[in-house]
Amino acid sequence: MTALLLGRLWQGALVLGIMSVAVYALIGLMPGDPIDLMVSSDPDLTPEDAERLKALFGLDRPVLERWWAWAGHAVRGDLGYSRLYAAPVLEVLGPALANTLVLLGTSFVLTLAIALPAGTLAAMKPFSWYDRLVNFAALAGVSMPVFWLALLLIVVFAVGLGVLPAGGTGEVAAGRSGFGRLHFLVLPVATLVFASVGGHLRFMRAAVIEALAQHHIRTAYAKGAGTARVVLAHALRNAMIPVTTVIALDMGTLVSGALVVEAVFAWPGTGKLIYDAILGNDFNLALAALLLATAVTLLASLLADLAYAWLDPRVTYR
Amino acid sequence: MRSNPPRPARPTGRRGLAAASVLCILTVLCIAAPLFEALSGLDPDRVDLFSRLEHPSAAHWLGTDELGRDTALRLLHGGRVSLAVGIAGALAAAVLGTLVGLVAGYFGGWVDATLMRFTDGVAAAPLLPLLIVLAAVDLSKAGLPPEWAVSEAASVARIVVIVALFGWPGAARLVRGATLSVRERDYVRAAVGVGAGPLRIMVRHLLPNVASPLLVAGTLAVGHVILLESVLSFLGLGIQPPLPSWGNMLNNAQELMASAPLIAVLPGALIFVTVLAVNRLGDALQETLDPLARPG
Numbered sequence: 001m002t003a004l005l006l007g008r009l010w011q012g013a014l015v016l017g018i019m020s021v022a023v024y025a026l027i028g029l030m031p032g033d034p035i036d037l038m039v040s041s042d043p044d045l046t047p048e049d050a051e052r053l054k055a056l057f058g059l060d061r062p063v064l065e066r067w068w069a070w071a072g073h074a075v076r077g078d079l080g081y082s083r084l085y086a087a088p089v090l091e092v093l094g095p096a097l098a099n100t101l102v103l104l105g106t107s108f109v110l111t112l113a114i115a116l117p118a119g120t121l122a123a124m125k126p127f128s129w130y131d132r133l134v135n136f137a138a139l140a141g142v143s144m145p146v147f148w149l150a151l152l153l154i155v156v157f158a159v160g161l162g163v164l165p166a167g168g169t170g171e172v173a174a175g176r177s178g179f180g181r182l183h184f185l186v187l188p189v190a191t192l193v194f195a196s197v198g199g200h201l202r203f204m205r206a207a208v209i210e211a212l213a214q215h216h217i218r219t220a221y222a223k224g225a226g227t228a229r230v231v232l233a234h235a236l237r238n239a240m241i242p243v244t245t246v247i248a249l250d251m252g253t254l255v256s257g258a259l260v261v262e263a264v265f266a267w268p269g270t271g272k273l274i275y276d277a278i279l280g281n282d283f284n285l286a287l288a289a290l291l292l293a294t295a296v297t298l299l300a301s302l303l304a305d306l307a308y309a310w311l312d313p314r315v316t317y318r
Numbered sequence: 319m320r321s322n323p324p325r326p327a328r329p330t331g332r333r334g335l336a337a338a339s340v341l342c343i344l345t346v347l348c349i350a351a352p353l354f355e356a357l358s359g360l361d362p363d364r365v366d367l368f369s370r371l372e373h374p375s376a377a378h379w380l381g382t383d384e385l386g387r388d389t390a391l392r393l394l395h396g397g398r399v400s401l402a403v404g405i406a407g408a409l410a411a412a413v414l415g416t417l418v419g420l421v422a423g424y425f426g427g428w429v430d431a432t433l434m435r436f437t438d439g440v441a442a443a444p445l446l447p448l449l450i451v452l453a454a455v456d457l458s459k460a461g462l463p464p465e466w467a468v469s470e471a472a473s474v475a476r477i478v479v480i481v482a483l484f485g486w487p488g489a490a491r492l493v494r495g496a497t498l499s500v501r502e503r504d505y506v507r508a509a510v511g512v513g514a515g516p517l518r519i520m521v522r523h524l525l526p527n528v529a530s531p532l533l534v535a536g537t538l539a540v541g542h543v544i545l546l547e548s549v550l551s552f553l554g555l556g557i558q559p560p561l562p563s564w565g566n567m568l569n570n571a572q573e574l575m576a577s578a579p580l581i582a583v584l585p586g587a588l589i590f591v592t593v594l595a596v597n598r599l600g601d602a603l604q605e606t607l608d609p610l611a612r613p614g
Contacts, residue, residue, distance in 0.1 A: 015439040023451065031456040139601070143541060143594040145548050148568060148586030155575040155582075256444040260549055264572075274447045275553075278454060286451075293444035301442065 008305075012298040019294050020074075020287065024067045027283050035059060070287075080284035084276060089288045092273070097255070097292075099169065100269030104258055106185060107192035112247065115197045119204025120239075124231060126209055134201065141198035150191045150264040157187060167266035188265040192258060196250075203246050207239040214238065241311045245304040252300030255293035334602025337595040344592060348397035355391060362391040363560050374580070383567075383581050384574065393584060396562035400589070403477050403563070404544035404596075410482035411543075412536045415489025416528070420520045422490070423497025434494065441487040449546065452480040453555035473558040477550065481543050492535055496528040530607035534600055541596035548589050564589045 035053050039045045054060045058069070073080065079089040122131040158166035165184050211217070212235050220234045259271030266272070270289060277286035309315045355362065365385045372382040380389040422433040453476065457467035466472055497520075500506060506523050514522075544564075550556030551565025559566055564585040571582035 011435065011438075015442060018439065019443060023448075026451050026455060029455045029459045030451070031454070031459075139597055140590075140594060143545075143590060143597050145545055145552075145565075145586055145589045145593075147549060147552050148571075148589065151568075151571055151575055151582065151586070154572075155579070159576050252442075253444075256447045259446050260553075263553070274444075275450065278447065278450050290444060290447055290451075293447060294442055297442045297444065301438075 004305075005302075008302050012295070012302070015298060016291055016294060017071075020071065020291055021064075021067055023287055023290050024070065025063050027278075027286060028063060030278075030281065074288075079288045082277075082282055082285040084280045084282040084285065089284050092285060093270070093288060093292065096268060096270045096273045099267060100254065100258060100262070100271065103185065103188055103262070103267055103269055104192070104254055107189045107196065107258075108250075110189065110193045111196045111200060114193070115200035116204050116243070118197075119201040120208050120231065120236070122201070123205045123208030123212065124227075131205075135205070138198035138201045141194050141196075142202075144195060146191060146195045147260050147264055149194060150187070150261055153187050153191060154264075167264070169267060188258075188261050188267055191261050191265075200243075200246070200250075204239070204243055207242050208235055211235040211239040241308065244311060245308050248300055248304035248307050250300075251303070252297035254300075255289070255296050334599050334606070337598035337602065340591065340595040341599065344397065344588075344595075345401060348394050348401060351391065351394035351398060354394060358388075358391070360388045360391055362387060362395045362562065380584065381578070381580055384570065384578070389581055389584065392562045392567060393564070393588060396564045396567050396585065397588065397592075399474065399557055399561060399563040400544055400547060400565065401592070403474060403481075403547045403557070404540045404592075406478045407481035407485065407543035407547070408536050408539035410478055411485030411539060412489045412532060414482055415486035415491075416493050416525070416532065418486065419490040419493025419495075419528075420497055420524060423494040424501060424516060424520055424524065426498075426501075430494070433490075437487045437490050440484060443484065445484055446546075446549070448484065449480055449550060450553065450555060452483070453477070453550050468558075470558070470561045473556070473561065477547055477556050481546055485539060485543065488539070489532065489535055492531055493528045496531060497524050500524060500527045530603075534604045534607065537600035537603055538597060541593040541600070544589060544593055544596070 035050055035057070038053065039047075039050050051060070058066060070080075077090075081087070082089050082092045085092045118134055122134045125131055154166045157164040164186050166187075169181060169184050208231075212231075214235075217230060217234055220230045225234070255270045256274055257271065258267070258269060259275055261267070262269045262272035263275050270292070274286060274289045274293070276282070277289060351362075365387060366382070370382060370384055374381045380393070383389055383392065418433055418437065422430040422437075457472060457476070458464040462472075501524070506519060509519050509523050547556055547563065548565030548568070551563050552568050552571075554566075554569060557563035557566050559569070567585040568582065571586070575582040
């Protein structure tokens with residue numbers, strides 16, 4: 001077990017290292033070099049000045065050399081300054097992560113609260129009317145362009161009915177705090193839940209159908225257990241093994257998973273932060289946020305493996 | 319005694335039929351876009367500022383957009399782009415993934431270990447942010463000729479390439495798994511015995527075994543790619559106007575939703591219907607081709 005953990009951590013560090021080189025090199029290829037921007041906005045700057053500025057900031061050196069310098073600071077906890085927010089990167093990431101946690105955490109809990117029971121019910125009567133209806137709704141959710149759904153909800157509830165805010169967190173609205181701002185969550189959470197319920201529901205349904213086809217289920221019925229007991233005590237125990245790993249993997253999308261929804265609803269979370277940082281040439285911030293997103297994904301897949309071993313006694317990792 | 323709950327009855331193959339018909343109709347309409355163009359005498363790219371945001375009429379069946387262009391024609395042309403990108407992207411990812419999976423599964427050992435760790439690494443990358451970075455990269459800085467870097471063909475090719483770059487791990491895992499399971503079968507060993515080389519074994523004996531799961535995964539991938547293209551184009555990073563795609567037609571939908579709902583709703587509805595039909599077809603294919611797989 002310890003060997004597995006150490007191996008996975010080493011692999012994760014390697015992936016993060018390679019990712020940081022790739023992203024570092026890619027970001028240099030984006031339009032809008034900061035020095036070019038300075039040159040184009042100031043007619044007094046000569047090409048020689050630009051060269052001097054590039055040398056001053058070290059931009060004339062090769063990519064790998066610059067990455068090495070960045071990595072040296074990064075491992076010591078210095079991720080640099082954010083250009084857009086004029087603050088250290090870590091101070092910008094913190095509050096954004098908290099906002100995303102509120103948004104995605106709420107959606108995640110609601111998604112599971114709907115998908116798991118609905119999927120189980122559908123699996124108990126496969127190809128019944130209820131099952132067909134639920135399956136179709138799930139497929140519709142999976143097939144919907146998320147941003148379009150967000151726009152439709154805004155038009156209906158914010159523009160048309162005017163009952164819910166179209167975006168933001170309500171932080172600016174005076175005298176409102178805590179529960180007073182809860183209604184700002186409604187539309188983004190509804191969008192995220194509708195988009196993600198389908199996947200979990202379909203997976204849960206498949207897992208329960210498979211679990212119900214096992215021999216011990218027949219035995220349970222034979223000894224006189226009722227449907228509720230058979231499903232809850234005997235089938236779900238097995239069905240939850242693959243479902244738990246999928247849920248754990250899903251947690252890996254925490255950092256950037258709501259990017260589109262956050263962008264449309266102007267929710268100041270990490271997804272929107274990444275989007276703004278990439279488009280605003282905020283290299284330090286974009287790099288740190290992307291690496292955080294990758295690290296969380298890797299951590300979640302490790303969590304999924306551990307959960308799998310913990311729930312299924314047949315699985316052992318050597 | 320109560321009997322076991324019945325195992326799910328095998329549904330008929332009919333439920334894929336409706337989805338396939340919808341896709342056929344959409345594809346034919348989109349391919350025939352130049353025909354409609356010739357018949358109506360309208361040009362989807364012609365800007366006419368005197369007839370902006372017109373309501374549906376005999377001349378413009380679905381009205382005009384904010385630059386006075388015919389919405390119906392632009393939807394058809396946008397469909398050509400969106401469907402082509404979806405199919406090409408899914409195909410490219412499937413080819414790449416099949417190559418990696420076949421090689422990893424057939425050779426095994428350190429080749430397998432290295433390739434699969436690499437696959438895990440790519441799969442762990444945050445998809446959408448990286449697509450945004452790659453879509454924003456200035457191709458002329460990457461050494462491509464500047465006049466090509468800003469052309470319409472480049473904006474289409476770029477989406478296909480970047481979607482394939484991150485879309486292949488699924489296919490690779492699928493093909494590797496199937497390859498591992500048939501590699502030691504007698505007929506494969508017989509082929510080795512009569513002197514067949516690795517390439518012949520992979521193409522003639524292993525590949526046909528992964529064809530049906532690959533077809534299912536590939537079909538589902540088309541829907542996924544269409545959604546990705548629409549998000550990137552919606553954010554202004556994918557297909558560049560004036561070339562229409564269903565995604566970039568929604569570019570300024572946020573402003574138009576209230577004043578001209580038809581323009582803002584229709585492209586999204588077409589994406590939705592297309593992806594729904596593709597996913598439905600994928601499900602039906604799975605049931606038909608792979609009856610032993612877990613129901614879902």
